[in-house]
Amino acid sequence: MRASRLLSLLLLLQTRGRMTAPEIAAELEVSVRTVYRDIEALSAAGVPVYADRGPAGGYRLLDGYRTRLNGLTAEEASSLFLAGLPGPAAELGLAEVAANAELKLLAALPPEPRSQAARMRERFLLDVPSWYRSADDVPHLTEVAEAVWDQRPLHMTYRRWGREVVDRVIHPYGLVLKGGSWYLVAAPPGGSPRTYRVARILTLETLPGRFTRPEDFELATFWAKYAKEFRERMYTAEAVIRLAPGRGDLLAYTMGADVVAAALAAAGEPDPEGWVTLTLPIESLTHARWLLLRMGTDVEVLEPPELRAMMAEAAAGLAKLYC
Incomplete structure:
Protein backbone atom coordinates (compact mmCIF):
# COMPACT_ATOMS: atom_id res chain seq x y z
CA MET A 1 0.00 0.00 0.00
CA ARG A 2 2.74 2.47 0.95
CA ALA A 3 4.84 1.51 -2.07
CA SER A 4 1.93 2.32 -4.34
CA ARG A 5 1.43 5.67 -2.58
CA LEU A 6 5.13 6.54 -2.89
CA LEU A 7 4.97 5.79 -6.62
CA SER A 8 1.87 7.97 -6.93
CA LEU A 9 3.64 10.78 -5.09
CA LEU A 10 6.66 10.49 -7.35
CA LEU A 11 4.52 10.57 -10.50
CA LEU A 12 2.55 13.54 -9.15
CA LEU A 13 5.74 15.58 -8.73
CA GLN A 14 6.95 14.45 -12.14
CA THR A 15 3.77 15.50 -13.95
CA ARG A 16 2.68 18.53 -11.92
CA GLY A 17 6.00 20.09 -10.98
CA ARG A 18 6.15 21.99 -7.68
CA MET A 19 3.39 21.06 -5.21
CA THR A 20 2.80 21.99 -1.59
CA ALA A 21 2.33 19.36 1.11
CA PRO A 22 -1.40 20.19 1.52
CA GLU A 23 -1.90 19.87 -2.27
CA ILE A 24 -0.19 16.47 -2.28
CA ALA A 25 -2.20 15.35 0.75
CA ALA A 26 -5.46 16.31 -0.98
CA GLU A 27 -4.51 14.41 -4.15
CA LEU A 28 -3.45 11.25 -2.29
CA GLU A 29 -6.20 11.55 0.37
CA VAL A 30 -3.73 11.31 3.25
CA SER A 31 -2.66 13.64 6.06
CA VAL A 32 0.03 16.30 5.63
CA ARG A 33 2.11 14.45 8.22
CA THR A 34 2.00 11.33 6.02
CA VAL A 35 3.23 13.42 3.09
CA TYR A 36 6.22 14.59 5.12
CA ARG A 37 7.09 10.97 5.98
CA ASP A 38 6.71 9.87 2.35
CA ILE A 39 8.94 12.71 1.11
CA GLU A 40 11.62 11.59 3.59
CA ALA A 41 11.27 8.00 2.36
CA LEU A 42 11.73 9.07 -1.27
CA SER A 43 14.80 11.12 -0.37
CA ALA A 44 16.26 8.18 1.58
CA ALA A 45 15.74 6.00 -1.51
CA GLY A 46 17.82 8.39 -3.61
CA VAL A 47 15.02 10.30 -5.35
CA PRO A 48 16.13 13.97 -5.70
CA VAL A 49 13.19 15.71 -4.01
CA TYR A 50 13.80 19.32 -3.02
CA ALA A 51 11.83 21.67 -0.78
CA ASP A 52 11.48 25.31 -1.81
CA ARG A 53 10.80 27.61 1.12
CA GLY A 54 8.51 30.64 1.21
CA PRO A 55 4.90 31.45 0.23
CA ALA A 56 5.39 30.11 -3.31
CA GLY A 57 7.37 27.11 -2.13
CA GLY A 58 6.67 23.42 -2.14
CA TYR A 59 8.27 20.12 -3.11
CA ARG A 60 9.72 19.44 -6.54
CA LEU A 61 12.03 17.02 -8.30
CA LEU A 62 15.49 17.97 -9.52
CA ASP A 63 15.21 19.57 -12.95
CA GLY A 64 15.50 16.93 -15.66
CA TYR A 65 14.87 13.99 -13.35
CA ARG A 66 12.47 11.43 -14.82
CA THR A 67 11.40 8.06 -13.46
CA ARG A 68 10.58 5.05 -15.59
CA LEU A 69 8.40 3.52 -12.89
CA ASN A 70 5.20 4.15 -14.86
CA GLY A 71 4.05 0.65 -15.65
CA LEU A 72 0.29 0.05 -15.69
CA THR A 73 -1.41 -2.69 -13.71
CA ALA A 74 -4.00 -4.86 -15.46
CA GLU A 75 -6.82 -2.99 -13.74
CA GLU A 76 -5.41 0.45 -14.66
CA ALA A 77 -4.98 -0.56 -18.30
CA SER A 78 -8.53 -1.92 -18.42
CA SER A 79 -9.94 1.31 -17.01
CA LEU A 80 -8.28 3.30 -19.81
CA PHE A 81 -10.03 1.24 -22.46
CA LEU A 82 -13.34 1.49 -20.62
CA ALA A 83 -12.96 5.28 -20.56
CA GLY A 84 -12.50 5.45 -24.33
CA LEU A 85 -15.54 6.87 -26.12
CA PRO A 86 -15.11 6.30 -29.89
CA GLY A 87 -18.26 8.26 -30.77
CA PRO A 88 -17.28 11.52 -29.06
CA ALA A 89 -13.68 11.11 -30.25
CA ALA A 90 -14.93 10.86 -33.83
CA GLU A 91 -17.14 13.94 -33.36
CA LEU A 92 -14.09 15.87 -32.18
CA GLY A 93 -12.11 14.72 -35.21
CA LEU A 94 -9.88 12.49 -33.08
CA ALA A 95 -11.04 9.03 -34.16
CA GLU A 96 -7.76 8.13 -35.92
CA VAL A 97 -5.66 9.64 -33.14
CA ALA A 98 -7.58 7.72 -30.46
CA ALA A 99 -7.31 4.46 -32.42
CA ASN A 100 -3.55 4.90 -32.88
CA ALA A 101 -3.10 5.68 -29.18
CA GLU A 102 -5.04 2.55 -28.27
CA LEU A 103 -2.88 0.41 -30.55
CA LYS A 104 0.33 1.86 -29.08
CA LEU A 105 -0.92 1.30 -25.55
CA LEU A 106 -1.84 -2.31 -26.31
CA ALA A 107 1.54 -2.94 -27.92
CA ALA A 108 3.39 -1.53 -24.90
CA LEU A 109 1.51 -3.59 -22.32
CA PRO A 110 2.73 -6.94 -20.96
CA PRO A 111 0.65 -9.98 -22.00
CA GLU A 112 -1.66 -10.14 -18.96
CA PRO A 113 -2.68 -6.46 -18.83
CA ARG A 114 -3.03 -6.52 -22.64
CA SER A 115 -5.44 -9.45 -22.60
CA GLN A 116 -7.48 -7.97 -19.74
CA ALA A 117 -7.73 -4.62 -21.52
CA ALA A 118 -8.94 -6.35 -24.67
CA ARG A 119 -11.60 -8.24 -22.69
CA MET A 120 -12.78 -4.94 -21.19
CA ARG A 121 -13.36 -3.50 -24.67
CA GLU A 122 -15.18 -6.67 -25.78
CA ARG A 123 -17.54 -6.81 -22.79
CA PHE A 124 -18.35 -3.20 -21.86
CA LEU A 125 -19.76 -0.39 -24.00
CA LEU A 126 -20.49 3.22 -23.03
CA ASP A 127 -23.47 4.63 -24.96
CA VAL A 128 -23.70 8.33 -24.11
CA PRO A 129 -27.08 9.53 -25.51
CA SER A 130 -30.12 8.78 -23.36
CA TRP A 131 -33.02 6.60 -24.51
CA TYR A 132 -35.58 7.95 -27.00
CA ARG A 133 -33.31 10.69 -28.27
CA SER A 134 -30.47 10.81 -30.74
CA ALA A 135 -27.26 12.73 -30.36
CA ASP A 136 -27.19 16.35 -31.54
CA ASP A 137 -26.15 17.26 -35.06
CA VAL A 138 -22.96 19.26 -34.45
CA PRO A 139 -21.35 20.25 -37.79
CA HIS A 140 -19.15 22.91 -36.14
CA ARG A 233 -33.47 27.94 -11.80
CA MET A 234 -35.41 25.14 -13.43
CA TYR A 235 -37.60 24.42 -10.40
CA THR A 236 -39.75 27.52 -9.89
CA ALA A 237 -42.57 26.06 -7.76
CA GLU A 238 -43.65 23.10 -5.62
CA ALA A 239 -46.45 20.57 -5.74
CA VAL A 240 -47.81 18.43 -2.90
CA ILE A 241 -48.95 14.98 -4.00
CA ARG A 242 -50.11 11.66 -2.57
CA LEU A 243 -48.24 8.66 -3.96
CA ALA A 244 -49.69 5.16 -4.08
CA PRO A 245 -47.84 2.33 -2.28
CA GLY A 246 -44.90 0.87 -4.18
CA ARG A 247 -44.90 3.49 -6.94
CA GLY A 248 -41.75 5.36 -5.94
CA ASP A 249 -39.72 3.83 -8.79
CA LEU A 250 -42.28 4.92 -11.38
CA LEU A 251 -42.36 8.44 -9.95
CA ALA A 252 -38.54 8.55 -9.99
CA TYR A 253 -38.58 7.53 -13.66
CA THR A 254 -41.14 10.25 -14.38
CA MET A 255 -39.83 13.14 -12.27
CA GLY A 256 -36.14 12.30 -11.84
CA ALA A 257 -34.42 9.99 -9.37
CA ASP A 258 -32.61 12.71 -7.37
CA VAL A 259 -35.73 14.85 -6.98
CA VAL A 260 -37.91 11.97 -5.83
CA ALA A 261 -35.26 10.53 -3.51
CA ALA A 262 -34.95 13.88 -1.71
CA ALA A 263 -38.74 14.21 -1.49
CA LEU A 264 -39.16 10.69 -0.08
CA ALA A 265 -36.43 11.30 2.50
CA ALA A 266 -38.29 14.40 3.73
CA ALA A 267 -41.74 12.77 3.68
CA GLY A 268 -43.64 11.64 6.74
CA GLU A 269 -45.02 8.19 7.51
CA PRO A 270 -47.50 6.58 5.06
CA ASP A 271 -51.20 6.80 5.85
CA PRO A 272 -53.19 3.66 6.87
CA GLU A 273 -53.65 2.76 3.19
CA GLY A 274 -49.92 3.05 2.48
CA TRP A 275 -50.08 6.32 0.54
CA VAL A 276 -47.32 8.85 1.28
CA THR A 277 -47.54 12.64 0.94
CA LEU A 278 -44.62 14.28 -0.88
CA THR A 279 -43.58 17.82 -1.74
CA LEU A 280 -41.93 17.94 -5.17
CA PRO A 281 -40.15 20.83 -6.95
CA ILE A 282 -41.68 21.50 -10.37
CA GLU A 283 -40.71 23.59 -13.37
CA SER A 284 -44.22 24.92 -14.06
CA LEU A 285 -47.86 23.92 -13.58
CA THR A 286 -48.18 22.87 -17.22
CA HIS A 287 -45.02 20.77 -17.15
CA ALA A 288 -46.02 19.14 -13.84
CA ARG A 289 -49.47 18.27 -15.21
CA TRP A 290 -47.89 16.61 -18.24
CA LEU A 291 -45.53 14.55 -16.09
CA LEU A 292 -48.00 13.57 -13.36
CA LEU A 293 -50.70 12.51 -15.82
CA ARG A 294 -48.31 9.74 -16.83
CA MET A 295 -48.72 8.31 -13.32
CA GLY A 296 -52.45 7.69 -13.85
CA THR A 297 -54.30 6.88 -10.63
CA ASP A 298 -51.06 6.28 -8.70
CA VAL A 299 -50.78 10.00 -7.86
CA GLU A 300 -53.22 12.53 -6.42
CA VAL A 301 -52.31 16.22 -6.55
CA LEU A 302 -53.21 18.06 -3.34
CA GLU A 303 -51.58 21.45 -3.91
CA PRO A 304 -51.47 23.97 -5.46
CA PRO A 305 -55.20 24.25 -6.22
CA GLU A 306 -54.48 25.42 -9.78
CA LEU A 307 -52.56 22.23 -10.57
CA ARG A 308 -55.23 20.06 -8.94
CA ALA A 309 -57.86 21.78 -11.12
CA MET A 310 -55.74 21.22 -14.23
CA MET A 311 -55.42 17.51 -13.38
CA ALA A 312 -59.18 17.24 -12.81
CA GLU A 313 -59.87 18.95 -16.12
CA ALA A 314 -57.51 16.60 -17.95
CA ALA A 315 -59.04 13.56 -16.24
CA ALA A 316 -62.56 14.71 -17.18
CA GLY A 317 -61.45 15.13 -20.77
CA LEU A 318 -60.00 11.65 -20.84
CA ALA A 319 -63.16 10.20 -19.32
CA LYS A 320 -65.27 11.94 -21.93
CA LEU A 321 -63.02 10.74 -24.73
CA TYR A 322 -62.98 7.08 -23.67
CA CYS A 323 -66.54 6.77 -22.37
Missing part, protein backbone atom coordinates in the same frame (compact mmCIF):
# COMPACT_ATOMS: atom_id res chain seq x y z
CA LEU A 141 -17.84 20.76 -33.29
CA THR A 142 -14.42 20.01 -34.78
CA GLU A 143 -13.75 23.68 -35.48
CA VAL A 144 -14.89 24.60 -31.97
CA ALA A 145 -12.61 21.95 -30.45
CA GLU A 146 -9.63 23.25 -32.42
CA ALA A 147 -10.33 26.79 -31.20
CA VAL A 148 -10.58 25.55 -27.60
CA TRP A 149 -7.24 23.79 -27.93
CA ASP A 150 -5.43 26.63 -29.72
CA GLN A 151 -7.08 29.42 -27.67
CA ARG A 152 -8.40 31.19 -30.76
CA PRO A 153 -11.38 33.58 -30.64
CA LEU A 154 -14.54 32.70 -32.53
CA HIS A 155 -17.26 34.69 -34.26
CA MET A 156 -20.60 32.88 -34.36
CA THR A 157 -24.30 33.29 -34.97
CA TYR A 158 -26.26 31.38 -32.35
CA ARG A 159 -29.92 30.40 -32.00
CA ARG A 160 -31.22 30.87 -28.48
CA TRP A 161 -33.98 28.77 -26.90
CA GLY A 162 -36.60 31.32 -27.92
CA ARG A 163 -35.54 30.97 -31.58
CA GLU A 164 -33.83 34.39 -31.44
CA VAL A 165 -30.59 34.51 -33.45
CA VAL A 166 -27.73 36.49 -31.91
CA ASP A 167 -24.26 37.46 -33.10
CA ARG A 168 -21.35 36.82 -30.72
CA VAL A 169 -17.55 37.03 -30.50
CA ILE A 170 -16.35 34.59 -27.84
CA HIS A 171 -13.26 33.09 -26.27
CA PRO A 172 -13.82 29.30 -26.05
CA TYR A 173 -12.61 27.82 -22.74
CA GLY A 174 -13.80 24.20 -22.90
CA LEU A 175 -16.26 21.58 -24.15
CA VAL A 176 -18.57 19.38 -22.08
CA LEU A 177 -20.47 16.29 -23.27
CA LYS A 178 -23.67 15.95 -21.24
CA GLY A 179 -26.37 13.38 -22.01
CA GLY A 180 -25.35 13.11 -25.66
CA SER A 181 -25.24 16.90 -26.18
CA TRP A 182 -22.10 19.01 -26.53
CA TYR A 183 -21.88 22.31 -24.63
CA LEU A 184 -19.31 25.05 -25.17
CA VAL A 185 -18.14 27.09 -22.19
CA ALA A 186 -16.97 30.45 -23.51
CA ALA A 187 -16.77 34.12 -22.56
CA PRO A 188 -17.11 37.32 -24.52
CA PRO A 189 -13.87 39.36 -24.50
CA GLY A 190 -13.57 40.80 -21.01
CA GLY A 191 -16.77 39.05 -19.86
CA SER A 192 -17.76 36.11 -17.69
CA PRO A 193 -18.04 32.49 -18.93
CA ARG A 194 -21.38 31.33 -20.33
CA THR A 195 -22.67 28.07 -21.74
CA TYR A 196 -23.72 27.49 -25.35
CA ARG A 197 -25.19 24.35 -26.91
CA VAL A 198 -22.95 23.52 -29.86
CA ALA A 199 -25.86 22.21 -31.94
CA ARG A 200 -27.38 25.72 -31.86
CA ILE A 201 -24.36 27.34 -33.53
CA LEU A 202 -25.56 28.35 -37.00
CA THR A 203 -22.37 29.85 -38.48
CA LEU A 204 -18.83 29.90 -37.16
CA GLU A 205 -15.63 31.73 -38.06
CA THR A 206 -12.24 31.36 -36.40
CA LEU A 207 -10.72 34.78 -35.87
CA PRO A 208 -6.99 35.62 -36.09
CA GLY A 209 -4.84 35.86 -32.99
CA ARG A 210 -5.03 34.08 -29.65
CA PHE A 211 -6.66 34.93 -26.34
CA THR A 212 -5.24 34.41 -22.86
CA ARG A 213 -7.11 31.82 -20.87
CA PRO A 214 -7.82 32.94 -17.25
CA GLU A 215 -5.41 31.18 -14.90
CA ASP A 216 -8.10 30.68 -12.24
CA PHE A 217 -10.66 29.09 -14.60
CA GLU A 218 -11.32 25.36 -14.04
CA LEU A 219 -13.77 23.72 -16.41
CA ALA A 220 -14.95 21.02 -13.97
CA THR A 221 -15.54 23.56 -11.19
CA PHE A 222 -17.44 25.91 -13.51
CA TRP A 223 -19.62 23.09 -14.86
CA ALA A 224 -20.49 21.75 -11.42
CA LYS A 225 -21.59 25.23 -10.30
CA TYR A 226 -23.48 25.84 -13.54
CA ALA A 227 -25.34 22.51 -13.30
CA LYS A 228 -26.35 23.23 -9.70
CA GLU A 229 -27.60 26.72 -10.55
CA PHE A 230 -29.43 25.39 -13.62
CA ARG A 231 -31.35 22.90 -11.50
CA GLU A 232 -32.22 25.63 -9.01
Whole structure:
Protein backbone atom coordinates (compact mmCIF):
# COMPACT_ATOMS: atom_id res chain seq x y z
CA MET A 1 0.00 0.00 0.00
CA ARG A 2 2.74 2.47 0.95
CA ALA A 3 4.84 1.51 -2.07
CA SER A 4 1.93 2.32 -4.34
CA ARG A 5 1.43 5.67 -2.58
CA LEU A 6 5.13 6.54 -2.89
CA LEU A 7 4.97 5.79 -6.62
CA SER A 8 1.87 7.97 -6.93
CA LEU A 9 3.64 10.78 -5.09
CA LEU A 10 6.66 10.49 -7.35
CA LEU A 11 4.52 10.57 -10.50
CA LEU A 12 2.55 13.54 -9.15
CA LEU A 13 5.74 15.58 -8.73
CA GLN A 14 6.95 14.45 -12.14
CA THR A 15 3.77 15.50 -13.95
CA ARG A 16 2.68 18.53 -11.92
CA GLY A 17 6.00 20.09 -10.98
CA ARG A 18 6.15 21.99 -7.68
CA MET A 19 3.39 21.06 -5.21
CA THR A 20 2.80 21.99 -1.59
CA ALA A 21 2.33 19.36 1.11
CA PRO A 22 -1.40 20.19 1.52
CA GLU A 23 -1.90 19.87 -2.27
CA ILE A 24 -0.19 16.47 -2.28
CA ALA A 25 -2.20 15.35 0.75
CA ALA A 26 -5.46 16.31 -0.98
CA GLU A 27 -4.51 14.41 -4.15
CA LEU A 28 -3.45 11.25 -2.29
CA GLU A 29 -6.20 11.55 0.37
CA VAL A 30 -3.73 11.31 3.25
CA SER A 31 -2.66 13.64 6.06
CA VAL A 32 0.03 16.30 5.63
CA ARG A 33 2.11 14.45 8.22
CA THR A 34 2.00 11.33 6.02
CA VAL A 35 3.23 13.42 3.09
CA TYR A 36 6.22 14.59 5.12
CA ARG A 37 7.09 10.97 5.98
CA ASP A 38 6.71 9.87 2.35
CA ILE A 39 8.94 12.71 1.11
CA GLU A 40 11.62 11.59 3.59
CA ALA A 41 11.27 8.00 2.36
CA LEU A 42 11.73 9.07 -1.27
CA SER A 43 14.80 11.12 -0.37
CA ALA A 44 16.26 8.18 1.58
CA ALA A 45 15.74 6.00 -1.51
CA GLY A 46 17.82 8.39 -3.61
CA VAL A 47 15.02 10.30 -5.35
CA PRO A 48 16.13 13.97 -5.70
CA VAL A 49 13.19 15.71 -4.01
CA TYR A 50 13.80 19.32 -3.02
CA ALA A 51 11.83 21.67 -0.78
CA ASP A 52 11.48 25.31 -1.81
CA ARG A 53 10.80 27.61 1.12
CA GLY A 54 8.51 30.64 1.21
CA PRO A 55 4.90 31.45 0.23
CA ALA A 56 5.39 30.11 -3.31
CA GLY A 57 7.37 27.11 -2.13
CA GLY A 58 6.67 23.42 -2.14
CA TYR A 59 8.27 20.12 -3.11
CA ARG A 60 9.72 19.44 -6.54
CA LEU A 61 12.03 17.02 -8.30
CA LEU A 62 15.49 17.97 -9.52
CA ASP A 63 15.21 19.57 -12.95
CA GLY A 64 15.50 16.93 -15.66
CA TYR A 65 14.87 13.99 -13.35
CA ARG A 66 12.47 11.43 -14.82
CA THR A 67 11.40 8.06 -13.46
CA ARG A 68 10.58 5.05 -15.59
CA LEU A 69 8.40 3.52 -12.89
CA ASN A 70 5.20 4.15 -14.86
CA GLY A 71 4.05 0.65 -15.65
CA LEU A 72 0.29 0.05 -15.69
CA THR A 73 -1.41 -2.69 -13.71
CA ALA A 74 -4.00 -4.86 -15.46
CA GLU A 75 -6.82 -2.99 -13.74
CA GLU A 76 -5.41 0.45 -14.66
CA ALA A 77 -4.98 -0.56 -18.30
CA SER A 78 -8.53 -1.92 -18.42
CA SER A 79 -9.94 1.31 -17.01
CA LEU A 80 -8.28 3.30 -19.81
CA PHE A 81 -10.03 1.24 -22.46
CA LEU A 82 -13.34 1.49 -20.62
CA ALA A 83 -12.96 5.28 -20.56
CA GLY A 84 -12.50 5.45 -24.33
CA LEU A 85 -15.54 6.87 -26.12
CA PRO A 86 -15.11 6.30 -29.89
CA GLY A 87 -18.26 8.26 -30.77
CA PRO A 88 -17.28 11.52 -29.06
CA ALA A 89 -13.68 11.11 -30.25
CA ALA A 90 -14.93 10.86 -33.83
CA GLU A 91 -17.14 13.94 -33.36
CA LEU A 92 -14.09 15.87 -32.18
CA GLY A 93 -12.11 14.72 -35.21
CA LEU A 94 -9.88 12.49 -33.08
CA ALA A 95 -11.04 9.03 -34.16
CA GLU A 96 -7.76 8.13 -35.92
CA VAL A 97 -5.66 9.64 -33.14
CA ALA A 98 -7.58 7.72 -30.46
CA ALA A 99 -7.31 4.46 -32.42
CA ASN A 100 -3.55 4.90 -32.88
CA ALA A 101 -3.10 5.68 -29.18
CA GLU A 102 -5.04 2.55 -28.27
CA LEU A 103 -2.88 0.41 -30.55
CA LYS A 104 0.33 1.86 -29.08
CA LEU A 105 -0.92 1.30 -25.55
CA LEU A 106 -1.84 -2.31 -26.31
CA ALA A 107 1.54 -2.94 -27.92
CA ALA A 108 3.39 -1.53 -24.90
CA LEU A 109 1.51 -3.59 -22.32
CA PRO A 110 2.73 -6.94 -20.96
CA PRO A 111 0.65 -9.98 -22.00
CA GLU A 112 -1.66 -10.14 -18.96
CA PRO A 113 -2.68 -6.46 -18.83
CA ARG A 114 -3.03 -6.52 -22.64
CA SER A 115 -5.44 -9.45 -22.60
CA GLN A 116 -7.48 -7.97 -19.74
CA ALA A 117 -7.73 -4.62 -21.52
CA ALA A 118 -8.94 -6.35 -24.67
CA ARG A 119 -11.60 -8.24 -22.69
CA MET A 120 -12.78 -4.94 -21.19
CA ARG A 121 -13.36 -3.50 -24.67
CA GLU A 122 -15.18 -6.67 -25.78
CA ARG A 123 -17.54 -6.81 -22.79
CA PHE A 124 -18.35 -3.20 -21.86
CA LEU A 125 -19.76 -0.39 -24.00
CA LEU A 126 -20.49 3.22 -23.03
CA ASP A 127 -23.47 4.63 -24.96
CA VAL A 128 -23.70 8.33 -24.11
CA PRO A 129 -27.08 9.53 -25.51
CA SER A 130 -30.12 8.78 -23.36
CA TRP A 131 -33.02 6.60 -24.51
CA TYR A 132 -35.58 7.95 -27.00
CA ARG A 133 -33.31 10.69 -28.27
CA SER A 134 -30.47 10.81 -30.74
CA ALA A 135 -27.26 12.73 -30.36
CA ASP A 136 -27.19 16.35 -31.54
CA ASP A 137 -26.15 17.26 -35.06
CA VAL A 138 -22.96 19.26 -34.45
CA PRO A 139 -21.35 20.25 -37.79
CA HIS A 140 -19.15 22.91 -36.14
CA LEU A 141 -17.84 20.76 -33.29
CA THR A 142 -14.42 20.01 -34.78
CA GLU A 143 -13.75 23.68 -35.48
CA VAL A 144 -14.89 24.60 -31.97
CA ALA A 145 -12.61 21.95 -30.45
CA GLU A 146 -9.63 23.25 -32.42
CA ALA A 147 -10.33 26.79 -31.20
CA VAL A 148 -10.58 25.55 -27.60
CA TRP A 149 -7.24 23.79 -27.93
CA ASP A 150 -5.43 26.63 -29.72
CA GLN A 151 -7.08 29.42 -27.67
CA ARG A 152 -8.40 31.19 -30.76
CA PRO A 153 -11.38 33.58 -30.64
CA LEU A 154 -14.54 32.70 -32.53
CA HIS A 155 -17.26 34.69 -34.26
CA MET A 156 -20.60 32.88 -34.36
CA THR A 157 -24.30 33.29 -34.97
CA TYR A 158 -26.26 31.38 -32.35
CA ARG A 159 -29.92 30.40 -32.00
CA ARG A 160 -31.22 30.87 -28.48
CA TRP A 161 -33.98 28.77 -26.90
CA GLY A 162 -36.60 31.32 -27.92
CA ARG A 163 -35.54 30.97 -31.58
CA GLU A 164 -33.83 34.39 -31.44
CA VAL A 165 -30.59 34.51 -33.45
CA VAL A 166 -27.73 36.49 -31.91
CA ASP A 167 -24.26 37.46 -33.10
CA ARG A 168 -21.35 36.82 -30.72
CA VAL A 169 -17.55 37.03 -30.50
CA ILE A 170 -16.35 34.59 -27.84
CA HIS A 171 -13.26 33.09 -26.27
CA PRO A 172 -13.82 29.30 -26.05
CA TYR A 173 -12.61 27.82 -22.74
CA GLY A 174 -13.80 24.20 -22.90
CA LEU A 175 -16.26 21.58 -24.15
CA VAL A 176 -18.57 19.38 -22.08
CA LEU A 177 -20.47 16.29 -23.27
CA LYS A 178 -23.67 15.95 -21.24
CA GLY A 179 -26.37 13.38 -22.01
CA GLY A 180 -25.35 13.11 -25.66
CA SER A 181 -25.24 16.90 -26.18
CA TRP A 182 -22.10 19.01 -26.53
CA TYR A 183 -21.88 22.31 -24.63
CA LEU A 184 -19.31 25.05 -25.17
CA VAL A 185 -18.14 27.09 -22.19
CA ALA A 186 -16.97 30.45 -23.51
CA ALA A 187 -16.77 34.12 -22.56
CA PRO A 188 -17.11 37.32 -24.52
CA PRO A 189 -13.87 39.36 -24.50
CA GLY A 190 -13.57 40.80 -21.01
CA GLY A 191 -16.77 39.05 -19.86
CA SER A 192 -17.76 36.11 -17.69
CA PRO A 193 -18.04 32.49 -18.93
CA ARG A 194 -21.38 31.33 -20.33
CA THR A 195 -22.67 28.07 -21.74
CA TYR A 196 -23.72 27.49 -25.35
CA ARG A 197 -25.19 24.35 -26.91
CA VAL A 198 -22.95 23.52 -29.86
CA ALA A 199 -25.86 22.21 -31.94
CA ARG A 200 -27.38 25.72 -31.86
CA ILE A 201 -24.36 27.34 -33.53
CA LEU A 202 -25.56 28.35 -37.00
CA THR A 203 -22.37 29.85 -38.48
CA LEU A 204 -18.83 29.90 -37.16
CA GLU A 205 -15.63 31.73 -38.06
CA THR A 206 -12.24 31.36 -36.40
CA LEU A 207 -10.72 34.78 -35.87
CA PRO A 208 -6.99 35.62 -36.09
CA GLY A 209 -4.84 35.86 -32.99
CA ARG A 210 -5.03 34.08 -29.65
CA PHE A 211 -6.66 34.93 -26.34
CA THR A 212 -5.24 34.41 -22.86
CA ARG A 213 -7.11 31.82 -20.87
CA PRO A 214 -7.82 32.94 -17.25
CA GLU A 215 -5.41 31.18 -14.90
CA ASP A 216 -8.10 30.68 -12.24
CA PHE A 217 -10.66 29.09 -14.60
CA GLU A 218 -11.32 25.36 -14.04
CA LEU A 219 -13.77 23.72 -16.41
CA ALA A 220 -14.95 21.02 -13.97
CA THR A 221 -15.54 23.56 -11.19
CA PHE A 222 -17.44 25.91 -13.51
CA TRP A 223 -19.62 23.09 -14.86
CA ALA A 224 -20.49 21.75 -11.42
CA LYS A 225 -21.59 25.23 -10.30
CA TYR A 226 -23.48 25.84 -13.54
CA ALA A 227 -25.34 22.51 -13.30
CA LYS A 228 -26.35 23.23 -9.70
CA GLU A 229 -27.60 26.72 -10.55
CA PHE A 230 -29.43 25.39 -13.62
CA ARG A 231 -31.35 22.90 -11.50
CA GLU A 232 -32.22 25.63 -9.01
CA ARG A 233 -33.47 27.94 -11.80
CA MET A 234 -35.41 25.14 -13.43
CA TYR A 235 -37.60 24.42 -10.40
CA THR A 236 -39.75 27.52 -9.89
CA ALA A 237 -42.57 26.06 -7.76
CA GLU A 238 -43.65 23.10 -5.62
CA ALA A 239 -46.45 20.57 -5.74
CA VAL A 240 -47.81 18.43 -2.90
CA ILE A 241 -48.95 14.98 -4.00
CA ARG A 242 -50.11 11.66 -2.57
CA LEU A 243 -48.24 8.66 -3.96
CA ALA A 244 -49.69 5.16 -4.08
CA PRO A 245 -47.84 2.33 -2.28
CA GLY A 246 -44.90 0.87 -4.18
CA ARG A 247 -44.90 3.49 -6.94
CA GLY A 248 -41.75 5.36 -5.94
CA ASP A 249 -39.72 3.83 -8.79
CA LEU A 250 -42.28 4.92 -11.38
CA LEU A 251 -42.36 8.44 -9.95
CA ALA A 252 -38.54 8.55 -9.99
CA TYR A 253 -38.58 7.53 -13.66
CA THR A 254 -41.14 10.25 -14.38
CA MET A 255 -39.83 13.14 -12.27
CA GLY A 256 -36.14 12.30 -11.84
CA ALA A 257 -34.42 9.99 -9.37
CA ASP A 258 -32.61 12.71 -7.37
CA VAL A 259 -35.73 14.85 -6.98
CA VAL A 260 -37.91 11.97 -5.83
CA ALA A 261 -35.26 10.53 -3.51
CA ALA A 262 -34.95 13.88 -1.71
CA ALA A 263 -38.74 14.21 -1.49
CA LEU A 264 -39.16 10.69 -0.08
CA ALA A 265 -36.43 11.30 2.50
CA ALA A 266 -38.29 14.40 3.73
CA ALA A 267 -41.74 12.77 3.68
CA GLY A 268 -43.64 11.64 6.74
CA GLU A 269 -45.02 8.19 7.51
CA PRO A 270 -47.50 6.58 5.06
CA ASP A 271 -51.20 6.80 5.85
CA PRO A 272 -53.19 3.66 6.87
CA GLU A 273 -53.65 2.76 3.19
CA GLY A 274 -49.92 3.05 2.48
CA TRP A 275 -50.08 6.32 0.54
CA VAL A 276 -47.32 8.85 1.28
CA THR A 277 -47.54 12.64 0.94
CA LEU A 278 -44.62 14.28 -0.88
CA THR A 279 -43.58 17.82 -1.74
CA LEU A 280 -41.93 17.94 -5.17
CA PRO A 281 -40.15 20.83 -6.95
CA ILE A 282 -41.68 21.50 -10.37
CA GLU A 283 -40.71 23.59 -13.37
CA SER A 284 -44.22 24.92 -14.06
CA LEU A 285 -47.86 23.92 -13.58
CA THR A 286 -48.18 22.87 -17.22
CA HIS A 287 -45.02 20.77 -17.15
CA ALA A 288 -46.02 19.14 -13.84
CA ARG A 289 -49.47 18.27 -15.21
CA TRP A 290 -47.89 16.61 -18.24
CA LEU A 291 -45.53 14.55 -16.09
CA LEU A 292 -48.00 13.57 -13.36
CA LEU A 293 -50.70 12.51 -15.82
CA ARG A 294 -48.31 9.74 -16.83
CA MET A 295 -48.72 8.31 -13.32
CA GLY A 296 -52.45 7.69 -13.85
CA THR A 297 -54.30 6.88 -10.63
CA ASP A 298 -51.06 6.28 -8.70
CA VAL A 299 -50.78 10.00 -7.86
CA GLU A 300 -53.22 12.53 -6.42
CA VAL A 301 -52.31 16.22 -6.55
CA LEU A 302 -53.21 18.06 -3.34
CA GLU A 303 -51.58 21.45 -3.91
CA PRO A 304 -51.47 23.97 -5.46
CA PRO A 305 -55.20 24.25 -6.22
CA GLU A 306 -54.48 25.42 -9.78
CA LEU A 307 -52.56 22.23 -10.57
CA ARG A 308 -55.23 20.06 -8.94
CA ALA A 309 -57.86 21.78 -11.12
CA MET A 310 -55.74 21.22 -14.23
CA MET A 311 -55.42 17.51 -13.38
CA ALA A 312 -59.18 17.24 -12.81
CA GLU A 313 -59.87 18.95 -16.12
CA ALA A 314 -57.51 16.60 -17.95
CA ALA A 315 -59.04 13.56 -16.24
CA ALA A 316 -62.56 14.71 -17.18
CA GLY A 317 -61.45 15.13 -20.77
CA LEU A 318 -60.00 11.65 -20.84
CA ALA A 319 -63.16 10.20 -19.32
CA LYS A 320 -65.27 11.94 -21.93
CA LEU A 321 -63.02 10.74 -24.73
CA TYR A 322 -62.98 7.08 -23.67
CA CYS A 323 -66.54 6.77 -22.37
